[in-house]
Amino acid sequence: MSERDSSTFSGRLDAHLAARPRLERFLSGVGLVIENAIKVPLFRCQRCGECVLSHTAFICSQRCPKRLRNGACGGTRPGGRCEVYPERRCVWYAIYRRSLLLRRVPFLTERLAPHSWGLEHTSAWLNVFRGREEWPALRIGPLRHRMDMDAAERAEREEED
Numbered sequence: 001m002s003e004r005d006s007s008t009f010s011g012r013l014d015a016h017l018a019a020r021p022r023l024e025r026f027l028s029g030v031g032l033v034i035e036n037a038i039k040v041p042l043f044r045c046q047r048c049g050e051c052v053l054s055h056t057a058f059i060c061s062q063r064c065p066k067r068l069r070n071g072a073c074g075g076t077r078p079g080g081r082c083e084v085y086p087e088r089r090c091v092w093y094a095i096y097r098r099s100l101l102l103r104r105v106p107f108l109t110e111r112l113a114p115h116s117w118g119l120e121h122t123s124a125w126l127n128v129f130r131g132r133e134e135w136p137a138l139r140i141g142p143l144r145h146r147m148d149m150d151a152a153e154r155a156e157r158e159e160e161d
């Protein structure tokens with residue numbers, strides 16, 4: 001998110017912190033310590049500072065060796081193995097399977113913005129409050145969900161034929 005509205009809470013917070021780099025570093029550091037304690041063991045978080053877990057069925061897409069935020073890359077090997085490290089399972093294959101299971105496939109059809117590399121190793125939670133990244137996507141409307149699931153099932157069937 002590049003332009004921020006300074007009349008909103010997040011816009012004001014962002015401007016406040018941008019003018020106080022020491023406070024910004026402190027809060028981001030505290031946020032990162034808490035996030036690391038939770039997200040590293042649970043999701044093998046890579047500390048990208050711009051969390052997309054809610055779009056990727058709660059599997060961290062940043063474990064992909066290509067760091068793709070919109071996958072898969074097209075190089076996935078047979079059996080869902082990674083192109084770069086064939087001994088590993090493709091992260092995006094796992095994301096797709098889990099999305100099917102959790103009925104979250106529609107999130108995979110939303111193209112995520114390119115990663116802001118300047119946010120690496122900063123607190124993703126603080127970045128949400130600052131309006132530097134989107135709020136987590138929690139649920140999908142039932143109609144849209146049905147339509148997207150139908151499309152996903154059709155695509156799977158076509159692939160099998």
Ligand code: SF4
Nearest residue numbers: 045046047048051060
């Ligand atoms: S998407 Fe980013 S912040 Fe979220 S778990 Fe993965 S590396 Fe961590």
